[in-house]
Amino acid sequence: MMAHLATRLLALTALVLPLAVAGPAAAEVRLGNNVRIGGHDASNQRFDRRNRGVYHIHEGRPRNPGCSWRSDGRGGRVKTCHLQRIRRH
Numbered sequence: 001m002m003a004h005l006a007t008r009l010l011a012l013t014a015l016v017l018p019l020a021v022a023g024p025a026a027a028e029v030r031l032g033n034n035v036r037i038g039g040h041d042a043s044n045q046r047f048d049r050r051n052r053g054v055y056h057i058h059e060g061r062p063r064n065p066g067c068s069w070r071s072d073g074r075g076g077r078v079k080t081c082h083l084q085r086i087r088r089h
Contacts (some may be wrong), residue, residue, distance in 0.1 A: 039086025050076040057085050 014088035028048040035042045038057035047053045052072065056062070070076045 037081075038083050039088060040081075040083050045079075047079075051079070052076065053079045053081070055081045055083065057083055059085055 028046065029044055032044045032049075033043050035045075037046050037055050042055075045053065048079070061084050065082055065084065067079055067081035069079050
């Protein structure tokens with residue numbers, strides 16, 4: 001019984017230790033040429049953990065259309081865009 005418990009504890013430690021040692025993954029998103037979000041051109045933009053982007057796509061006309069940069073309160077900024085969907089037929 002004790003050997004089985006020790007084996008389980010060792011296996012759990014082997015699974016958890018690499019996760020605890022590994023730091024957060026650094027991710028960056030680069031939007032290349034001809035990228036469209038809701039029918040609007042979003043080409044050549046870069047977002048990472050300090051500069052984030054939030055796009056709200058509205059079916060009708062949004063109250064405050066357009067994009068603006070705002071502080072996220074953690075030392076970064078957020079590009080918030082309120083866009084009307086462009087239907088292409």
